[in-house]
Amino acid sequence: MSGTDGEIQVKLKVNGRMREVRVKPNERLIDTLREKLGLKSVKMGCLTGECGTCTVLYNGQPVKSCLVLTAEADGKEVITVEGLAGSDEMRRITEVFARNNAFQCGFCTPAFVLLAYWLMKVKPKATDEEILEASNSILCRCTGYTQILQALKEAISRV
Amino acid sequence: MKVESPLTFRTTLPELEGYFRPKSLDEALSLLSELGERAKIYAGGTDLLIDMRLRNIGNKVVVDIKEINELRGIREEGDSIFIGATTTIHEIKTSSLIASRLPLLKQVVERFADQFIRTRATVGGNLCNASPAADTPLALLIYGSEVEIASVAGRKRVPIKDFFKGVKRTILAPGELVTGVRVPVPQGRQRVKYLRFDRSSEDLMIVGIAGAVFEGREPGDFEFSLSYGAVAPTPLLFKGLQDAYKRGGADEVLKIVKEKVSPISDVRASKEYRMHLVEVGTRLIIKELLGGV
Numbered sequence: 001m002s003g004t005d006g007e008i009q010v011k012l013k014v015n016g017r018m019r020e021v022r023v024k025p026n027e028r029l030i031d032t033l034r035e036k037l038g039l040k041s042v043k044m045g046c047l048t049g050e051c052g053t054c055t056v057l058y059n060g061q062p063v064k065s066c067l068v069l070t071a072e073a074d075g076k077e078v079i080t081v082e083g084l085a086g087s088d089e090m091r092r093i094t095e096v097f098a099r100n101n102a103f104q105c106g107f108c109t110p111a112f113v114l115l116a117y118w119l120m121k122v123k124p125k126a127t128d129e130e131i132l133e134a135s136n137s138i139l140c141r142c143t144g145y146t147q148i149l150q151a152l153k154e155a156i157s158r159v
Numbered sequence: 160m161k162v163e164s165p166l167t168f169r170t171t172l173p174e175l176e177g178y179f180r181p182k183s184l185d186e187a188l189s190l191l192s193e194l195g196e197r198a199k200i201y202a203g204g205t206d207l208l209i210d211m212r213l214r215n216i217g218n219k220v221v222v223d224i225k226e227i228n229e230l231r232g233i234r235e236e237g238d239s240i241f242i243g244a245t246t247t248i249h250e251i252k253t254s255s256l257i258a259s260r261l262p263l264l265k266q267v268v269e270r271f272a273d274q275f276i277r278t279r280a281t282v283g284g285n286l287c288n289a290s291p292a293a294d295t296p297l298a299l300l301i302y303g304s305e306v307e308i309a310s311v312a313g314r315k316r317v318p319i320k321d322f323f324k325g326v327k328r329t330i331l332a333p334g335e336l337v338t339g340v341r342v343p344v345p346q347g348r349q350r351v352k353y354l355r356f357d358r359s360s361e362d363l364m365i366v367g368i369a370g371a372v373f374e375g376r377e378p379g380d381f382e383f384s385l386s387y388g389a390v391a392p393t394p395l396l397f398k399g400l401q402d403a404y405k406r407g408g409a410d411e412v413l414k415i416v417k418e419k420v421s422p423i424s425d426v427r428a429s430k431e432y433r434m435h436l437v438e439v440g441t442r443l444i445i446k447e448l449l450g451g452v
């Protein structure tokens with residue numbers, strides 16, 4: 001069994017690098033990423049699991065980091081938008097998001113960019129329905145989604 | 160879920176004294192027995208972390224059960240299917256065994272939250288959280304499932320209809336853990352339908368109604384059941400409605416149902432609207448499953 005009465009030592013891979021953090025039992029993944037590791041692309045929206053702006057890839061799956069305790073992340077892998085910088089995928093995502101005007105204020109954009117990346121890596125053959133279903137997890141208060149959905153479709157159309 | 164005023168919105172979780180991640184069920188049970196009321200079980204966290212942040216619960220130690228292998232997975236065992244407590248809603252939704260044997264459960268999890276939440280949310284958490292608006296109990300009730308419970312004192316099975324005690328209350332005592340749910344597979348043909356009224360696809364239901372017709376051995380012999388979510392402090396089950404239906408169609412069924420439902424008004428809908436949905440939804444399900452109205 002692992003665990004303790006006090007602080008917990010957690011080793012996790014973040015954006016390809018092994019990181020070690022000491023966390024209190026009540027620290028959430030969103031707190032660790034933003035405050036300890038400085039990854040501010042992970043947005044703090046509702047903290048209630050509704051808005052999805054805190055989305056990260058956690059062991060390869062998109063999850064809402066406001067509902068994960070960092071203590072459980074020992075040995076796990078986390079990817080945020082910062083980790084995509086300079087990659088071919090990110091170049092393509094930037095292009096399709098810009099071309100489609102798939103953002104206004106940009107608050108939801110890191111989450112949708114991670115979703116685009118996940119679709120390219122894991123579900124390059126996703127149907128329009130599957131893209132829509134995955135997109136349901138993230139709220140955008142500005143665009144009305146049409147442009148974002150189009151960008152997501154184009155992101156995987158030539159992978 | 161409480162509605163928060165922006166002025167009192169809390170952003171942090173309360174202080175905790177410990178976090179434990181047992182690797183076996185025995186370890187977990189002795190830990191839970193030792194910690195008693197101080198402990199709270201942590202599965203997907205999609206209810207727990209919100210309740211902690213809102214200060215709805217004051218437990219000081221979390222026991223993470225996600226690394227206990229025996230609590231995970233979907234298996235066929237004789238005439239029933241066992242679903243381990245930490246099996247995620249996503250795993251249930253994508254299981255071919257569930258799709259072919261328990262189509263009502265499949266329909267129910269298809270309407271559950273959103274994809275990112277389903278990746279984390281577990282069926283054990285959905286049952287133990289005991290929300291009147293939980294989705295999975297509606298299918299599990301109709302199939303006549305049993306909840307499997309373990310503690311240092313031993314193991315027991317409880318019919319799911321006896322598991323819920325009220326809003327956010329179950330029969331579980333401190334030290335007890337749900338290991339999974341056993342669902343009997345109907346032996347004959349089944350026709351099923353889930354109707355979920357909601358504000359948006361990822362929101363909790365306003366009202367949920369599940370219906371099933373299980374055909375018997377003799378032609379014309381069938382059992383008809385309905386279950387309702389978010390219209391009473393616990394999910395409601397009505398079994399053996401076929402006689403009422405044969406006697407007086409949907410009107411007769413609704414008479415029985417309306418005696419038990421007691422919806423409230425909340426952020427999602429008024430009680431009058433919920434009653435309206437019970438009426439309309441019940442008629443729609445009866446029409447689809449049995450043809451008559």
Ligand SMILES: Cc1cc2nc3c(=O)[nH]c(=O)nc-3n(C[C@H](O)[C@H](O)[C@H](O)COP(=O)(O)OP(=O)(O)OC[C@H]3O[C@@H](n4cnc5c(N)ncnc54)[C@H](O)[C@@H]3O)c2cc1C
Pocket residue numbers: 048049050199200201202203204205206207208224244245270271272273276279280281282283284285286287288292293294295331335336337338361362363364
């Ligand atoms: C945005 C959002 C949308 C949602 N939409 C829906 C929806 O559409 N339908 C729906 O039904 N629910 C919904 N929920 C609620 C929640 O996701 C579900 O109830 C989920 O199944 C809870 O499971 P969990 O593993 O996350 O539980 P946790 O949060 O880990 O635990 C919930 C409770 O159960 C206890 N517990 C967990 N596992 C066990 C066990 N094995 N034995 C004993 N006690 C245990 C915990 O101590 C806690 O009290 C939603 C939540 C969010 C945040």
Ligand code: FES
Pocket residue numbers: 043044045046047048049050051052053054055064065066067
């Ligand atoms: S901040 Fe996590 S879902 Fe809104």
Ligand code: FES
Pocket residue numbers: 102103104105106107108109139140141142143
């Ligand atoms: S661009 Fe503003 S929330 Fe999506």
